[in-house]
Amino acid sequence: MNTIIFCIPLLPFLGFLLTGIFRNYLSRQLCGIIASGTIFISFLLVLYVFFNHAYSPEAITYFDFISNPLLRISFAFQVDQLSTLFMLIITGVGFLIHVYSTAYMHEETPAHYARFFSYLNLFVFSMLLLVLGANYVIMFVGWEGVGICSYLLIGYWFKNNQYNYAARKAFVMNRIGDVGFLLAIFWIISKFGSADYSVVFSNATTIDTAEITGITILLFVGAIGKSAQIPLYTWLPDAMAGPTPVSALIHAATMVTAGIYMVARSNVLYSLSPVSMGIVAIIGLATALLAASIALFQNDIKKVLAYSTVSQLGFMFIALGVGAYTTGVFHVMTHAFFKALLFLGAGSVIHAMGGEQDITKMGGLRKKTPITYWTFLIAVLAISGFPFTSGFISKDEIIIAAYSYSKPIFWLTSFAAVLTSFYMFRLLMLVFFGSFRGTPDQEKHLHESPAAMTIPLIILAVLSALGGFIQLPHVFGGHDYLNEFLAPVVPAFSHGTEDIAMREYYLLGATIIGLLIVFVLTRKWYAVSTFEGKYSGFKNVLAHKWYIDELYDGLIVNPFTNFAGFLKSKIENSGIDGLVNGIGRFIRYLSRQVRLVQSGLVGNYILIMVLSITVLFLVFWNQDVLMGFLQKIF
């Protein structure tokens, strides 16, 4: 079993090596088969682990990663319910997105095609390492690995400098968070003498609460960077520069949920610190509201989905912050289904539109791309919380958990959920309803995507619609299977003694009414034949993302670049270069003067010789006087 578990991350790594090294020799088909095949075998292995219940609280140690007399960090994997669930999501959704990519990227040259898949495989490897690691250090290795893959894939079309800037922005913002994570690891090691989960969690109660709060806040700083929360969320919308399957896999389904995984994994520590949990909940709530409000008036199909992702990640952090860890993880899972589906659907739309991403130029695609339409509709219903879709059940749980925690958080979370349904229906109406607003050429080009793209869409649509039933509440005749499944690792949320059944029914009713209103309004406003996409007043502020990017540019980026420019022009060019060149110029000047002495005239040389000898004699005869003089000076 240990070998099988080791093979799970190893296979994508082999795929990365093969496609990466032989990128100039592989055909597109072979490359797609290698890349998707390795992920698929990994997925089968994860299924094998899942069905054999090969979980153990003990870590499987393979070798020493860091070993010295003071500290021993082993390369160890932790296979428990939480990591297995994440592995299922990563390899399962990852495989579907690989298959989708084989068709989506067909216009690339074989070498670039292979480069894309090698990055993608490396990403899956890093992500598996992240969730499999049995200590914070191995998690950090995976954490950095997914960060670099994210950078590489955002900047995949590296000839466009705008995309390179987006990649750099994502990388730098992630680094800011990583510093927090790294400091937390150092703190943990200094306190516990080990970074192993088993050691840390079993000794957590022996540490001062203030220190636990410090550690958990620093860990959360890492999660803020990776999971795009306020104030480090601005990289995620820009990360849409990458190819659409990348957005689906990395910036929606898996990598950005690493922060949620980390907090859920460290639930023992967070439970000891109410302060940190409050911070997590408030940051999550603020992000959910802010991102949802921005998503209301975006005109780029992928930007809407990006802000939607940020907002949904906020929901997950609300769940974690109020103590409903399993609910947060459950929302990760359902979100992975419907958000991957939304992105892949958007990719299919962009494919049909020939690269166009502006939704003001779309409209009426319902008839031309039926499969994309129906699957996209299911995803929109799921994310909006249409009753008994996966999104309904997970978001419902978050809202109910928020109610038990605090009433204001409950109301604000509900409001964010309403905003979610509004912007998603707006997107649906603008893209698929009304009439086509693009150029006649684009209209002629409209077509349904090939099977390699539509089959993953259909599978994800089924999962989006039905995936929530594993956690159907008791009220609706279900059974909290996921809670039970995760119970050994993550304690289930206790709602106290309040009546949950009533609240569930209220929410069900409110959701249906709310969705009907949203449907009618968006159909009236956005299922139109002409759409300008221009906004005024407050809507314009939202369309400009609250000017947060401009604020960051003005506060941090511009002063920094100005300072760097000052250093370059003044310190570097005039100061350091001036000094070095000045020394050179001085020596050259001096040597030019001295060179004149060497006239080539024998008489001059002799004269100098005679004078020098005379001087030497004078010095020799008067050396006592000279020595006395020198002694007086010094």
Added chain:
Amino acid sequence: MPVSYYIILAATLFCIGVVGVLTRRNAIIIFMCVELMLNAVNLLLVAFSKMQNIAHPPGSVVINGSDAQIFVFFIMVVAAAEVSVGLAIIVMMYRNVHSIDVNFLNRLKN
């Protein structure tokens, strides 16, 4: 005769030689001036040797002042050899630049 007379004569000869070397451009004259300096020194050598013998007459002293008088002959021999080489160089120089002006000997400058 006091030894200072010899010294003054030798110094005068030496100075004439130095000035000659510094001021003249004709290689042969420079060469003669060099010889003049050499012989001024020879004169000094002989004079000091004589002075040594007067201060310490033969038999009364360990140091034999006659050494330098013999040494001067050796210097003359070597100087003669040197002259032959020097004159040969001047002949070669004349063959090359058709002049014995030393200021023509700056071909290596550039």
